[in-house]
Amino acid sequence: MFRLDGKTIAVIGAGSGIGQAVALGVAQQGGHTLCLDINPVNATATADLIGKAGGSAAAGAIDIADEVSVRDALADALRGRGGLDGLVCTPAINVRKTILTYTGEEFDRVVRVNLRGNFNVLQAAGHLMVQQKSGSIVLFSSIRSLVTEPGQSVYSMTKAGIVQLVRTAATEWGQLGVRVNAVGPGVIETPLTAPIKAQPAWYQAYADKTPMKRWAQASEMAGPTVFLLSDAASYVTGTILFADGGWLANDGRFTPPGM
Ligand SMILES: NC(=O)c1ccc[n+]([C@@H]2O[C@H](COP(=O)([O-])OP(=O)(O)OC[C@H]3O[C@@H](n4cnc5c(N)ncnc54)[C@H](O)[C@@H]3O)[C@@H](O)[C@H]2O)c1
Numbered sequence: 100m101f102r103l104d105g106k107t108i109a110v111i112g113a114g115s116g117i118g119q120a121v122a123l124g125v126a127q128q129g130g131h132t133l134c135l136d137i138n139p140v141n142a143t144a145t146a147d148l149i150g151k152a153g154g155s156a157a158a159g160a161i162d163i164a165d166e167v168s169v170r171d172a173l174a175d176a177l178r179g180r181g182g183l184d185g186l187v188c189t190p191a192i193n194v195r196k197t198i199l200t201y202t203g204e205e206f207d208r209v210v211r212v213n214l215r216g217n218f219n220v221l222q223a224a225g226h227l228m229v230q231q232k233s234g235s236i237v238l239f240s241s242i243r244s245l246v247t248e249p250g251q252s253v254y255s256m257t258k259a260g261i262v263q264l265v266r267t268a269a270t271e272w273g274q275l276g277v278r279v280n281a282v283g284p285g286v287i288e289t290p291l292t293a294p295i296k297a298q299p300a301w302y303q304a305y306a307d308k309t310p311m312k313r314w315a316q317a318s319e320m321a322g323p324t325v326f327l328l329s330d331a332a333s334y335v336t337g338t339i340l341f342a343d344g345g346w347l348a349n350d351g352r353f354t355p356p357g358m
Pocket residue numbers: 111112113114115116117118135136137138141161162163164189190191192212216239240241242283284285286287288289290291292
């Protein structure tokens with residue numbers, strides 16, 4: 100019930116980090132994987148990796164911030180295929196600055212990819228899936244949708260926005276056979292978080308805050324995402340699946356003596 104054999108799944112952001120790991124995971128479960136990214140060289144490299152491992156994949160370019168690009172890229176990728184069974188969208192950007200120093204240009208840049216971009220993708224995939232009356236869409240939120248820290252204002256705001264976007268889409272399309280969910284990662288080692296890893300005290304503080312006492316590898320986000328795409332999640336919609344090593348369960352102030 101977790102297999103994706105015979106399904107066509109688009110993975111946007113497949114050129115790096117979690118998107119690449121998810122693309123590999125989808126292919127491992129038998130899905131035909133459409134690897135899309137703003138960086139087509141990296142998307143092709145992911146599709147090549149899948150091909151070398153005996154899986155089925157194609158690659159293409161997409162800019163989620165541009166709705167024409169989204170529509171065209173999905174149409175191109177789906178040419179000759181039966182339909183779109185699943186879609187995963189991972190791209191997001193972050194500008195870590197305090198509220199008092201954030202510029203309007205930085206605000207617009209982050210919101211344009213993280214909110215408008217995800218909306219563009221959700222809308223384009225929704226048009227296709229509502230028509231075929233089936234499909235599963237997985238967006239990427241974050242623990243930052245619920246808890247935050249200094250310097251994460253706009254990023255956190257967009258990750259909370261993804262939650263309500265997912266919930267609204269689930270309510271609009273549930274009766275039409277289309278499920279919409281999000282994964283909410285904790286701290287994952289990817290190029291996005293490389294600046295944290297480069298500062299040992301910061302990196303260790305995040306590991307210490309996590310009940311599992313470690314960061315995740317990107318490959319550990321593939322299982323939760325494949326679950327949401329698969330028939331194992333046939334009654335799951337409108338939910339945020341936090342894969343955070345227990346981060347949100349732990350207030351982290353103090354561990355009582357002897358515990
Ligand atoms: N890494 C973490 O610790 C972490 C934690 C919580 C949430 N997340 C979320 O997980 C998702 C994936 O993060 P990641 O760490 O893999 O990031 P990443 O930066 O490693 O990868 C993002 C990919 O998206 C692509 N991309 C960027 N802008 C694009 C655009 N406009 N159109 C198409 N593709 C574009 C990039 O080329 C890149 O391949 C993000 O939504 C992020 O917010 C990550």
